[in-house]
Structures are given as structure tokens and as C-alpha cells.
Amino acid sequence: MAGVTLDTVRKIYTGNVEAVKGVSLGIEDGSFCVLVGPSGCGKSTLLRMIAGLETISDGEVKIGDRVVNQVEPADRDIAMVFQNYALYPHMSVYDNMAYGLKNRGTPKDEIEKRVKEAARILAIESFLTRKPRQLSGGQRQRVAMGRAIVRKPQVFLFDEPLSNLDAKLRVQMRVEIKRLQRALGVTSIYVTHDQVEAMTLSDKLVVMSGGQIEQVGTPSDVYRRPETRFVATFIGSPPMNILPGKVEGPGRVSVGGQVIGVADMRDGLTPGSAIEVGLRPEDVQAGGAGSSSLSMDVDFVEELGATQLFHGKVSGAEFVVQASTGQIPADTRKLTLAVDPANVHLFDPQTTKRLGKV
Amino acid sequence: MVENRPFTQFMAYLTLALGIVIVVFPVYLAIMASTFDAATIINGNMPLTPGDQAGENYSRALFYGGVHAREPVGGMMLNSMIMALGIAIGKILISILSAYAVVYFKFPFRKTAFWIIFITLMLPVEVRIYPTYKIVADLGLLDTYTGLIMPLIASATGTLLFRQFFMTIPDELLEASKIDGAGAFRFFKDTLLPLSMTTIAALFVIQFIYGWNQYLWPLLITTKSSMQTIVIGIKKMITTTDALTEWQIAMTTAVLAMLPPVLVVIFMQRLFVKGLVETEK
Numbered sequence: 001m002a003g004v005t006l007d008t009v010r011k012i013y014t015g016n017v018e019a020v021k022g023v024s025l026g027i028e029d030g031s032f033c034v035l036v037g038p039s040g041c042g043k044s045t046l047l048r049m050i051a052g053l054e055t056i057s058d059g060e061v062k063i064g065d066r067v068v069n070q071v072e073p074a075d076r077d078i079a080m081v082f083q084n085y086a087l088y089p090h091m092s093v094y095d096n097m098a099y100g101l102k103n104r105g106t107p108k109d110e111i112e113k114r115v116k117e118a119a120r121i122l123a124i125e126s127f128l129t130r131k132p133r134q135l136s137g138g139q140r141q142r143v144a145m146g147r148a149i150v151r152k153p154q155v156f157l158f159d160e161p162l163s164n165l166d167a168k169l170r171v172q173m174r175v176e177i178k179r180l181q182r183a184l185g186v187t188s189i190y191v192t193h194d195q196v197e198a199m200t201l202s203d204k205l206v207v208m209s210g211g212q213i214e215q216v217g218t219p220s221d222v223y224r225r226p227e228t229r230f231v232a233t234f235i236g237s238p239p240m241n242i243l244p245g246k247v248e249g250p251g252r253v254s255v256g257g258q259v260i261g262v263a264d265m266r267d268g269l270t271p272g273s274a275i276e277v278g279l280r281p282e283d284v285q286a287g288g289a290g291s292s293s294l295s296m297d298v299d300f301v302e303e304l305g306a307t308q309l310f311h312g313k314v315s316g317a318e319f320v321v322q323a324s325t326g327q328i329p330a331d332t333r334k335l336t337l338a339v340d341p342a343n344v345h346l347f348d349p350q351t352t353k354r355l356g357k358v
Numbered sequence: 359m360v361e362n363r364p365f366t367q368f369m370a371y372l373t374l375a376l377g378i379v380i381v382v383f384p385v386y387l388a389i390m391a392s393t394f395d396a397a398t399i400i401n402g403n404m405p406l407t408p409g410d411q412a413g414e415n416y417s418r419a420l421f422y423g424g425v426h427a428r429e430p431v432g433g434m435m436l437n438s439m440i441m442a443l444g445i446a447i448g449k450i451l452i453s454i455l456s457a458y459a460v461v462y463f464k465f466p467f468r469k470t471a472f473w474i475i476f477i478t479l480m481l482p483v484e485v486r487i488y489p490t491y492k493i494v495a496d497l498g499l500l501d502t503y504t505g506l507i508m509p510l511i512a513s514a515t516g517t518l519l520f521r522q523f524f525m526t527i528p529d530e531l532l533e534a535s536k537i538d539g540a541g542a543f544r545f546f547k548d549t550l551l552p553l554s555m556t557t558i559a560a561l562f563v564i565q566f567i568y569g570w571n572q573y574l575w576p577l578l579i580t581t582k583s584s585m586q587t588i589v590i591g592i593k594k595m596i597t598t599t600d601a602l603t604e605w606q607i608a609m610t611t612a613v614l615a616m617l618p619p620v621l622v623v624i625f626m627q628r629l630f631v632k633g634l635v636e637t638e639k
Contacts, residue, residue, distance in 0.1 A: 053533050074539035086530035090552040099548070100538035147538075 002064030002077075002154040003029040003187060004050060009059035011045050011211075019045045021211040022059065027189065027204065032181050034190045036198035037208035038234070044159060046208075047191045051157050052076050063154055074103075079148035080157040083164060085140045087132040087147075093119075094128040097146045111150075118146040121180070138169045145180070156181070158190040162197065174200060195235050199223070207231045225264075225345075229276060229352040232345055238281050238309060240345070243317045245277040253277055253346065256315025260292040261341035264356040275355065278345035281309065281322040285338040296321065296335045310335065385616075391609035392416070399605040411606065419610040423591075431611050434588040437503075438570055439618065441587060444507035445569030446562050453516025453561070454554065458546055460517070461524040462532065472521070479514040483575060491578055501582050510568075510575060516561050523557045524550070559629035567619045588615045 004027040011020040020042040027033045035043040048054040050061055052073035061068050068076050079100075087096050094115055101111045119125045122142040132140055141161060148156055158177070162170045178201055181188050192198055198205055199219045207214045207222060207230075214234075215227040226232035226240075233239045245255045247269045251262055255277055269275070284294075294314050302309040308330065310321040314337075321337065328335065346355040386406075391399055394409035419431045459465075460472045483490070490509045499505030527550070535545045576587045586594075592615060595608040623630070 051533075051537065053536070073533075073536045078537065080534070080537050082530045082534065084528060084530055086528065086534040088531065088534075088549055090549075099540075103539035103544065147534075 003027050003031075004033075004155055004189065005060075005062040006046075006050075007060040007062070009046065009049060009061060010057045011042070011049060011054060012057040019211055020049070023208075023211075023213055024059075025206060025213065025216065027187060029187055030185045031203040032178070032188045032190065032201055033204040033206060034192060034198045034202035035206045035208055036192055036195060036234075037214075039193055041208045042211040043191045043193075043208050047157055047159055047189060050155075050189060051078055051080050077154040078157055079151045079153040079155075080159065081141075081144045081148050081161045083160040085132070085144040085164075087140060087143055089132055092129050092131060093124065093135070093143050093146075096132065096143055097150050100147065100151050114150045114152075115146075118149040121149065121183075122146050137165050138173060141165065141173055145177070149180075149184070154187065156186050156188040158188065160192055161190075162192070162194075170197075177201065195237065199235070205235075207234060209234075225354070225356065226278075227354050229278070229347045232278050232347070236280055238320050238322065240278045240280050241314075241317075241319045242347070243277045243279070243314055243319070244349075245275050247271050247273050247275050251341070253344070255294060255317075258294050258315065260294065260339045260344060262344045262346060263341040264344070265346055266355045266357060269355065274349050276347040276349050276352075278347060279319075279339065280343065281320045283340070283343035284321055285340070286310070286321055286323050286328050286335050287338075292339045292341060294337045294339060296337055298333055298335055301330050388609045388612050391605060392613050394606055396602065396604055396606050399609075400602065415606050415610045416614075419607050419614065423607075429583045429586055429591060431588065431591060431614055433584065434586050434591040434611075435614060435618070437506075437585060438587040438589070438615075440503055441506045441572065441576070442566050442569035442618070444503065445510045445572075446565035448507060448511035449513065449516050449565045450558055450561055452511055453513075454520050454551075454558070456517045457520030457524055458550065461521055462542070462545075475514045475517050477514075478512070479518070483510065487574070487578070494579060500579050501585050505579050506576055506585075506587075507569075510572065516565070519557060519561055520554065523554060527553065556629050556632045559626050559632075563622055563626050563630045566622050570615075570619050 004025075006023055006025045008022040008024050009020060010018065010022050012018050023042075023046060025033075035046060037043045045054060049056050050063075052068065052071060056069050063076060063078070088099065091099065097115045097118060098111045101114065106114075115128070116125070119128055122145060124139060124142050124146060127135065127139065132143065135143065141164075144161070161177070162173055165173060174197055177190075190197075190201060192201075202219055204216065205219045205222050206216050209230050215222055215231045217225075222231060222235055226235065229242060233242065243255045245253045248254050248259055249271050250267065251265055252259055253262055253265075253275055254260070260277075296310075296312050296314045296319055298310050298312040300311050302311065303325070306325060307322050308325050308328070310323065310328065310332075312319055312321075312335070321335065347353065348355055390406060390408060391404060392415055393412040394404060395411045395414075398404055398409065421430050421432060423429045423431060456475065460468060460475075465471075494500065494505045494509060497505075499508070531549060532545060535549055540548060571589060572587070573589050573593075576585075576590055577593075580586055580590070588611065592608060592611050595611060596603055
């Protein structure tokens with residue numbers, strides 16, 4: 001097993017398009033690292049550079065202690081699962097899984113042992129002789145994972161492996177991938193644009209945007225203490241509300257004249273200066289009126305079954321509140337929202353960075 | 359869609375039947391003519407039912423040939439077969455390899471190379487026949503199989519067909535192969551070739567028939583009668599200056615000439631159609 005280290009890795013395409021702008025990242029041995037970000041943020045390019053499918057324009061990629069910049073994909077001791085599975089259509093499931101081992105000159109009985117074992121782990125023993133086209137999406141996904149497992153690589157790379165599955169299967173496979181990674185203990189790097197997958201799978205969550213890392217941390221860190229406005233609005237569903245506000249004094253900000261308390265606020269901010277106030281839809285308590293509260297005009301209500309989303313405006317800015325169904329009457333036009341100072345996030349309007357305690 | 363228009367359907371079948379009769383009748387006539395003796399055909403009252411000379415005509419054509427050509431059709435068929443197979447196989451080999459290079463390898467002037475190949479599509483053999491003849495003659499390849507085959511192998515159709523097919527193969531398959539430790543040659547042999555089987559079959563059928571039916575080129579470069587192809591043979595049997603044309607032998611030869619292409623189409627039809635229309639990979 002081995003960790004993966006990236007040192008100011010860049011990818012510059014012809015025409016001077018910089019897809020990855022100097023990313024440094026350490027992934028510990030055996031951990032599950034998820035790269036998440038909107039499409040075009042460079043996360044797939046980064047993964048493909050680790051795999052050796054893209055050349056590295058600048059910087060260094062290390063697998064274990066070995067710099068692999070110039071090493072062929074086959075010699076990097078990695079295995080990759082692709083979004084469209086990339087199974088060889090003309091080979092049986094068995095041959096698909098055995099192909100990589102055969103090319104390496106692994107003895108026949110060893111190949112058979114490993115394929116059989118992987119098939120048992122993934123519960124695909126009964127269709128080893130079938131062709132990929134005779135399998136369902138979920139089964140193909142398992143075969144693709146089996147192909148990765150039999151190689152016993154140092155690192156697993158996943159490129160949006162669940163995107164082609166339907167919602168139910170996606171949840172199921174997500175759990176299986178996590179369980180499998182735990183059982184095998186292989187360092188894994190997983191690329192996705194789905195923040196639920198990112199939150200649930202990762203030990204280490206890397207949020208990317210515009211070819212750069214926005215934040216690295218455990219999922220709960222990233223959720224509780226987003227470092228930038230981008231991360232705040234990207235992680236969490238529905239996304240965090242951002243309101244324009246003003247600094248009133250230490251631990252106090254105002255939104256349209258309504259003052260609320262803030263627990264995590266940087267010292268020395270000039271009173272009266274503009275600031276962005278972030279509040280998660282699930283963090284505000286509707287109905288309660290305390291010392292720290294906001295009033296909201298409700299436009300309409302979305303039903304989600306267990307919860308309801310109240311869409312409306314707080315002093316002119318769009319605002320969404322999530323509440324358990326039945327907690328607030330659905331025909332409410334005006335809400336008073338109690339705000340716990342611990343749940344308020346502040347961002348600099350210029351740099352979009354968090355203005356929390358240093 | 360539910361369609362119930364008996365009259366339209368009847369007309370459609372009638373048109374189709376008429377078309378078939380028009381196409382099939384001359385062929386039928388040739389087959390019948392190959393079963394009579396010369397006198398019956400010449401007197402103009404050849405019956406439309408089979409005669410009794412079939413065995414005689416076919417064995418004479420195959421092993422002895424016409425009075426004037428004096429070359430057994432068996433030998434001509436062998437020549438034609440070598441030429442057609444050579445062209446078909448050679449073309450497949452060259453075009454699959456060049457398409458592989460153009461699609462999967464990045465080299466300087468790759469686009470230019472492709473366009474040059476593409477432009478040759480617009481130059482049929484007949485247009486470049488003089489320089490081609492000169493080169494083949496200078497190389498001393500007149501009256502050889504190499505001379506018959508080589509100039510006709512070079513063409514862009516196959517390269518284009520394979521290129522289009524290769525473009526539909528997802529890039530991830532190549533990347534998965536790379537990670538699985540397959541180099542350029544292994545990827546070609548283990549993945550690309552098996553996936554191209556139907557395209558290869560389609561191209562084989564087209565090129566076999568193209569090669570078998572060649573007329574102008576073999577006429578130009580073969581002078582020895584032992585190198586004659588069957589298409590030339592038929593021509594020589596029909597044009598005679600000082601004797602009666604042996605129509606029964608000419609017809610027999612024509613029927614024999616039709617056989618191999620027909621067999622190729624029949625046996626490879628399923629693969630052939632699949633290769634031309636298949637989109638699901």
C-alpha cells in the first residue's frame with residue numbers, strides 16, 4: 001500500500017488553457033479521498049494525471065515514495081474504474097477481469113484464484129462467462145470494480161463511477177464501494193460532482209473549483225466550517241443562503257437592519273463594513289423569536305415528504321428554510337427565524353474567504 | 359404503425375416482382391444456354407428449359423477452354439481467385455493499419471496524412487492508369503500476380519471505413535487497456551481487431567467482388583494467356599474474327615464467373631450487413 005502526494009501539479013493544455021493550477025495534496029495510505037467540484041473544475045484531469053493518462057505539465061506526483069511523472073500507467077500500480085465502465089465488449093466477464101493479469105504474465109492458476117475471489121467478494125460468480133452487454137448497469141459496475149480488485153494495486157482511482165446508474169442503485173453501490181474500500185484498505189481517490197457521494201464516502205474531502213483546491217478536510221469539517229463562499233454553497237443541499245450584511249461590532253452583524261449574533265467572527269472587523277452572512281436552510285429555526293432573529297416573506301413551499309422547503313426573501317435576498325413537515329403551516333406568508341450564533345458563517349465579499357476566528 | 363391497404367401492398371409486390379423478373383431473366387438465360395450445344399443456341403430457337411449438354415459444357419470449359427482462347431477456365435478462375443483474394447486481404451491489412459495509425463497515434467502531419475489518403479478517393483484506378491502501368495512495367499511486374507494485385511490495394515475506402523469505426527470506440531477502452539498493461543500492438547490485437555470483425559467482413563465482401571470483376575487493369579498488364587483472369591477470358595471467347603462464337607462455352611464461363619462472388623455474398627451476408635449498419639458497440 002502507498003499514499004499519494006501531489007506537489008504543485010499543473011496541467012496546461014495547448015492554447016495556454018490551465019486546467020489544473022498548481023495543486024498540492026497529500027493522501028494518506030489507506031484513506032478514501034474524494035475530489036468534488038462542478039464540471040470543468042479540473043478534478044478529472046487531476047485524477048487522469050495520477051493515473052498517467054494525461055501528462056503532467058509541471059509539478060510532481062508521487063505514489064508511495066516513487067515519483068511517477070514519467071511512469072507508464074501500467075507500471076504505476078494503480079487500477080481505475082471509469083464512468084462508462086470501459087469493459088472490453090468482446091470478452092467474457094472472466095476475461096475482462098483476467099486481462100490485466102495476463103498481460104503481466106501472472107501464472108494461470110494465480111489468475112483464476114484472484115478472479116474467483118474478486119467475483120465472490122462482488123457477488124458476480126454466477127455470470128463470469130457472460131459478455132458485458134448481457135449485464136445490467138449495476139452488474140457491469142461490479143465487473144469494472146472486480147477488474148480493479150484482482151490487480152491488488154496500491155491505489156484505486158474512481159472517475160465518477162456511479163453517474164451512469166439510477167438513483168436507487170447509486171445509493172446501494174455507494175455503500176458497497178465504501179465497505180469494499182474499508183475491507184481492502186487500499187488508498188482510493190474518487191472523483192464526483194455529487195456532493196452526497198462526496199460527503200458519505202470520503203475520509204478526506206477535497207473541494208475543487210477553477211483548477212484549484214478550495215478546501216481540504218474531513219466531510220464534517222468542510223460542512224461545519226467552509227473556508228470559502230464557494231465551498232459553503234457547494235456542499236450541503238439545499239445550498240447555504242448567502243445574505244448581504246453589515247458588521248455591527250464584535251460578535252454582531254446585521255441583515256437589512258435586523259441584528260443577529262455570530263459565534264465565529266474574526267476580531268477587528270470595522271463596524272459598518274459590508275460582509276456576507278451565510279446560513280444553512282437546515283440551521284435556522286422557524287417560528288421561534290429570540291434575541292437573534294430574522295423575518296422572512298414566504299413565496300412558496302416545496303414538499304419533500306419528511307421535510308418542507310420554504311422559499312422566500314429576507315430583506316430582499318433569496319432565502320430557503322428547511323423544516324420538518326407540519327412544523328410550520330404551509331400557508332404561512334411571514335416567518336420569524338431564530339438564528340443560533342453558532343450556525344452563522346461570515347465571508348469577505350471581495351475575497352469570498354471565511355471571516356472566522358483565526 | 360398499423361397499415362392495412364391491400365391495394366397498395368399488391369402494387370408494391372407487383373413492382374417488386376417485375377423488377378426481379380427483369381434482373382433475373384438474363385441470368386436465367388445464361389444458365390440455360392450453358393446446358394445446350396452450340397447449334398441449338400445459334401439457330402435462335404433455344405428452349406427455356408434445361409438441355410442435356412451441361413456436363414459436357416462445364417467439363418470442357420473448366421479443363422480445356424474455348425476453341426480460340428485455348429485456356430482452361432479452371433486456370434483463369436484460379437488467377438481471378440488469387441487476384442481477388444490478394445486485393446481484398448491486402449486492402450484490409452493496409453487500411454486497418456493506416457486507420458489505426460491515423461486515429462490512435464499522434465504524429466506530425468497526422469491530419470495532412472489523413473487528407474492525402476482521403477483525396478485519393480477521388481482518383482479512380484482509370485485516372486492514374488498510365489503512371490501506374492509505367493511503374494509496374496519498370497519494376498518488371500508485368501504478367502505477375504504482384505503486378506495484378508499491388509496497384510489495386512492502395513485505396514482510401516477501407517481506411518475511411520475503419521477510421522469511422524475506430525472513432526466510435528470509446529477512448530476509455532484504450533485507457534483501460536493502457537492501465538491493464540497492453541501496449542499499442544496488444545491493444546490492436548486483443549481489442550480493436552476482435553471488435554472490427556464485422557467491418558472486416560463487410561470490406562472483404564466489397565473488395566473481393568471489386569477484385570474479381572476487374573477488367574481494365576488485368577487486360578493491360580497480362581499478355582500471357584496463363585495469367586488471364588476469367589473476366590478477360592469471357593471477353594476473348596466472345597470476340598472472334600474468323601470463326602463462330604462458342605456461345606455455350608462463353609455462357610458456361612459466365613456462369614462459373616458468377617459463382618465465387620455469389621458464394622461470398624451468401625456466406626458473409628449476415629456479417630456484411632451487420633458491419634455496414636451496426637451502431638451498437
